[in-house]
Amino acid sequence: MNFLIKLIKKTYNMAHPTDRKIVLSNAASLSLLQVITYIVPVIIAPYLFRVLGPEKFGLIAFAQAFIQYFMILTDYGFSITATKEISLCQNQHTKICHAFSSVMIVKVALTFLSFLMIGAIVYFIPRFRNDWLVYLFSAGAIVGNTIFPVWFFQGTEKMKYITYLNISGGVILAFFIFYFVKSPRDYLMVPLINSSVSLITGVMALYIVFRRFRVVFIFRGYKSVRQQLKAGWDIFISIAAINAYTTTRVFILGLLTNNTVTGFYSIAERIANACQTFPLTSFSQAIFPRLSQIFRNNKAKAFKLMQHIQEITNIVSLICLPIIYAFAEPIVRIICGKAYLESVITLRLLLISVFFVAVNAFRVQFLLVCGKTYIYSRIHVIMAMIGLPIIFLLIYSFSYTGAAIATIAIEAGISGITYYTIKKLNFS
Numbered sequence: 001m002n003f004l005i006k007l008i009k010k011t012y013n014m015a016h017p018t019d020r021k022i023v024l025s026n027a028a029s030l031s032l033l034q035v036i037t038y039i040v041p042v043i044i045a046p047y048l049f050r051v052l053g054p055e056k057f058g059l060i061a062f063a064q065a066f067i068q069y070f071m072i073l074t075d076y077g078f079s080i081t082a083t084k085e086i087s088l089c090q091n092q093h094t095k096i097c098h099a100f101s102s103v104m105i106v107k108v109a110l111t112f113l114s115f116l117m118i119g120a121i122v123y124f125i126p127r128f129r130n131d132w133l134v135y136l137f138s139a140g141a142i143v144g145n146t147i148f149p150v151w152f153f154q155g156t157e158k159m160k161y162i163t164y165l166n167i168s169g170g171v172i173l174a175f176f177i178f179y180f181v182k183s184p185r186d187y188l189m190v191p192l193i194n195s196s197v198s199l200i201t202g203v204m205a206l207y208i209v210f211r212r213f214r215v216v217f218i219f220r221g222y223k224s225v226r227q228q229l230k231a232g233w234d235i236f237i238s239i240a241a242i243n244a245y246t247t248t249r250v251f252i253l254g255l256l257t258n259n260t261v262t263g264f265y266s267i268a269e270r271i272a273n274a275c276q277t278f279p280l281t282s283f284s285q286a287i288f289p290r291l292s293q294i295f296r297n298n299k300a301k302a303f304k305l306m307q308h309i310q311e312i313t314n315i316v317s318l319i320c321l322p323i324i325y326a327f328a329e330p331i332v333r334i335i336c337g338k339a340y341l342e343s344v345i346t347l348r349l350l351l352i353s354v355f356f357v358a359v360n361a362f363r364v365q366f367l368l369v370c371g372k373t374y375i376y377s378r379i380h381v382i383m384a385m386i387g388l389p390i391i392f393l394l395i396y397s398f399s400y401t402g403a404a405i406a407t408i409a410i411e412a413g414i415s416g417i418t419y420y421t422i423k424k425l426n427f428s
Contacts, residue, residue: 082228241380245384291365
């Protein structure tokens with residue numbers, strides 16, 4: 001523990017006071033956001049699981065996994081490329097307006113394309129047509145996600161707005177869920193409420209961008225739009241590849257098994273994701289734009305900071321994850337109302353994959369910081385090509401446990417490849 005404290009102090013002292021202030025302020029805002037956004041699901045998920053039952057809960061999870069593919073399409077890697085572009089021209093208002101306008105034009109076009117694809121899939125495939133209202137109501141979240149420019153707030157390092165809006169949205173979501181969803185017959189209200197809240201927060205976010213930041217929408221020509229598409233391509237491919245072995249697990253499980261099994265697995269995966277993302281994701285998002293600026297001025301310093309931060313993350317993971325593993329059964333019992341064996345086994349297996357994600361988080365992010373987007377993309381595309389057949393095979397053979405085992409194998413592979421790649425790119 002003394003070693004961990006010394007390492008944290010050493011890392012803290014390495015950073016410039018201005019960098020420390022901005023990163024810690026943004027990390028605090030995002031951490032508060034994640035506390036709220038995870039408290040809300042921790043309250044809502046068990047309520048929905050008990051009220052709707054595993055079957056309807058699984059159907060909703062399957063629909064959300066399906067819609068997630070189109071959110072990836074509309075995001076198109078802008079969470080990385082647009083964030084970085086905005087962060088590097090923070091004091092140049094005209095450039096910010098140009099970048100914002102170009103990105104939004106692409107995102108709106110991709111949203112329109114997404115709805116055409118969803119309509120065709122739901123109409124022509126019976127598996128989807130039988131519950132078409134679930135997918136229709138869920139699709140509204142795509143629009144909300146499109147118009148909420150998280151990348152803009154991250155790039156300008158004003159992440160408090162993300163926090164305010166999502167906390168407000170979380171409170172509204174919880175109120176509506178508890179008020180309107182009372183029995184399995186109300187299952188359609190869940191995607192409808194989710195989409196409505198997403199649209200409300202998206203509109204509020206745009207209002208802040210135009211009013212508070214004085215951003216002016218400028219219709220951009222083909223050349224600038226093409227430039228954004230080209231810049232985001234590698235990241236889009238890598239994010240699509242990542243989701244090919246993350247979101248796809250729930251989707252494939254729903255296709256190969258049934259809604260009940262999908263429900264048991266989904267609740268365990270949500271718990272594991274909470275362990276994986278909090279507070280790791282908030283700090284990672286906060287440090288990315290600042291580390292990008294440090295790297296532009298001093299590559300060796302940025303690399304050393306990344307190494308220290310990753311080492312701290314490794315130690316914290318080794319302390320916390322075994323504790324969660326040991327208490328998996330009571331955690332599932334509290335959330336689900338009963339210690340379902342399927343969910344307990346899945347959670348414990350997924351925690352192993354969470355460890356591999358944690359010990360790789362800042363190393364893999366550094367590939368983006370130093371502009372190695374092609375390498376970042378290639379790693380995830382290769383693992384998606386290997387991982388997808390593994391996921392299909394193991395789910396087909398071992399159901400929900402197969403999905404968890406496949407996750408461990410894939411994340412371990414990515415961690416190993418990234419470690420070797422970063423070692424070769426030593427900037428010290």
